[in-house]
Amino acid sequence: MLLEISAFLVLEKLILVAIILGISLFIAMYSTYAERKLAAFIQDRRGPNRAGIFGILQPLADGGKLFFKEEIIPEYANKFLFILGPAIFMITACMTSAVIPWGSTLHIFGKDISLQVADVNIGILYIFGVVSLGVYGIMVGGWASNNKYSLLGTIRAASQIISYELAMGLSLIALLMITGSLSLKDIVEQQSHGVWYIVYQPIGFLIFLVCAFAECNRTPFDLAECDSELVMGFHTEYSSMKLGFYLFAEYINMFISSAVMVTLYFGGYNFPGMHSLHVSPNTLTILGVIAFFVKIFIFLFFFIWVRWTVPRFRYDQLMKLGWKMLIPLAILNLLITGALMLYLHH
């Protein structure tokens, strides 16, 4: 039966969803800490070190502060949309993790449990769709604030994300031509025995990486926020936990896009020499999950590292880079990939 849904499956998936949500929230929480610490280290400072040992409780203190701050909704703001904005942004950020394969199958209670919430056969398209929905969170929030800086930030965010999604999609098509599948699980399994796709698609990966920075609104493409010019852009008027949601969702986005990049280009939960290890399948799965998270942490570190290195692009430079450099490069990459595949096939 196609639609045979047992109570056990529902329970299994619910537990998995809860765990993944918990992990992504936890990692997002500690990326704020990592961000502040690394920023400090790069600038020869010490960073937060008062809350707990090495300031390890700082994210909790920050969260608590945001919860107890006064909630201000501007008088001329559209109240419904003002609340809807951060909600959309947060929900879409959490939704993307559903199709990412966090590990291969785990064999417990006589059942095979896949460490992926949903093996959708259009996994990549799902991620792209949900990420595009996330723009509405920014747009709605910025528009509803009824503030010109927020509106400017919103316009920048929207146009930036739309232009970079194109290049991102084009760079991805070249990869999908090789994989022949849109399912993330398939893509990871293909990398299990062969080499990682970074070897086949170095330029594609580079374009994807740059676009991921733009999609996450991270420096050097943080024009939507622009701390110094637009006073935080689309969330100027936000306070309390609604601001917290915006800031927090950004870190979740960062985490998810790291996970997507690892899945697509760096072999997901595979690690070198995994087939020569003589351990039980369950141990191998757990090792795979650990390898996956290690790769994600390397990417998160890279995200933070770049933020404290590269200054912000000017708006026209951003658009020029997106439309005049990345998109032609992505199309060229696509053509070369196609030509090589044809050549090698015959």
Add this chain to the structure above:
Amino acid sequence: MESLTNRSKPVDRRPMNLWEKIYLPAVIKGLGITLKHLFKKKATYNFPEQTRPFSPVFRGLHILNRDEEGRERCTACGLCAVACPAEAITMEAAERKPGEEHLYREEKYAARYEINMLRCIFCGFCEETCPKDAIYLTETFAPANYQRKGFIYGKEDLLIPFPEKENQPVTEKP
């Protein structure tokens, strides 16, 4: 226009070549620089637990000194007030009465001696100009206060405490 110092550097406005246009080499170079800073010694002092050492010539709060027998050295000559560029010092002189010889060293002394720490620029001219070695700048700084009047230091704040032992040296500046 001719420049005054010849130190200004002309801006390179040549159009970028391909190597510069792809940004990535410059970005990677920058990443290398920040990575180096990641492991450098931190410049921060963990303040309340760890204080920053002052320089040996640090000039802080003033004190009024006593002589070897514990008598006030200040004779209220007013030279410090005259020397003070910020006009932070005011004083009132009084005459020593018989029987007060163990308190004041000479016939004249300062009945009131005030320094406004908000005006003071800690230049140390008062210390330099004092003919009686009565005023010194120490290595502490004025603590914060809620009111302006809290920053006007009178004689009771400035005068160093009476030494317990007579042969103990009274000089400050550790």
